[in-house]
Amino acid sequence: MQKGFAIVALASIAGTALAEGSVILPEEGSISRSEGQAAFERIYEVVTHPRCANCHVGDDNIPMWSGPSYGAPQPHGMNINAGESRIGAEFLPCQTCHVVSDDFNTAPHAAPRFGIAWQLAPVEFEWFGKSRAEICAQLKDPERNGGRDWRGMVEHLEHDASLNGPVAWGWSPGAGREPAPYSLDGHINDMALWGAAGQPCPSGE
Numbered sequence: 001m002q003k004g005f006a007i008v009a010l011a012s013i014a015g016t017a018l019a020e021g022s023v024i025l026p027e028e029g030s031i032s033r034s035e036g037q038a039a040f041e042r043i044y045e046v047v048t049h050p051r052c053a054n055c056h057v058g059d060d061n062i063p064m065w066s067g068p069s070y071g072a073p074q075p076h077g078m079n080i081n082a083g084e085s086r087i088g089a090e091f092l093p094c095q096t097c098h099v100v101s102d103d104f105n106t107a108p109h110a111a112p113r114f115g116i117a118w119q120l121a122p123v124e125f126e127w128f129g130k131s132r133a134e135i136c137a138q139l140k141d142p143e144r145n146g147g148r149d150w151r152g153m154v155e156h157l158e159h160d161a162s163l164n165g166p167v168a169w170g171w172s173p174g175a176g177r178e179p180a181p182y183s184l185d186g187h188i189n190d191m192a193l194w195g196a197a198g199q200p201c202p203s204g205e
Contacts, residue, residue, distance in 0.1 A: 036197020115164030136201035150195020
């Protein structure tokens with residue numbers, strides 16, 4: 001395998017799930033620290049984009065609205081609170097508006113949808129508004145990433161995308177919404193490159 005590259009055999013498009021096991025993982029240590037840091041910079045751009053960050057919020061359980069169409073970041077409209085369940089069971093279930101569908105192409109101003117039940121990310125995955133250093137430390141900490149090593153993080157992304165979940169939706173959000181930067185397969189590749197490089201965090205942080 002060529003040094004510096006992971007390979008995704010099948011890319012995802014809206015309504016077409018990514019096949020699990022698509023990534024050919026580079027050998028650990030085969031990727032340089034500088035390549036790993038460059039991969040993390042792209043990872044950071046993705047995870048802090050509104051398509052990803054708006055549902056990665058803290059224990060106030062309030063999803064955010066941010067991005068080009070919103071101006072300044074603001075809490076989700078209609079006083080939405082997902083509660084400790086993170087699915088809105090205590091108040092108004094997320095699925096009241098965010099229905100389950102493999103068709104991401106919602107009409108403008110309609111609630112977005114994807115192929116699994118809509119919910120906030122676990123509170124341990126909070127990264128809305130966090131710095132590079134904070135997010136880097138969080139992504140590599142098994143106590144805050146679902147008990148995963150870097151290979152498990154790649155598998156997590158693949159699995160979610162295979163279900164047409166939020167990972168796939170981020171690049172096909174429908175209704176004229178700005179997608180996450182780069183591409184789904186590029187993001188999964190970057191997670192593999194960063195992991196094989198030893199998960200380096202930004203220099204000086």
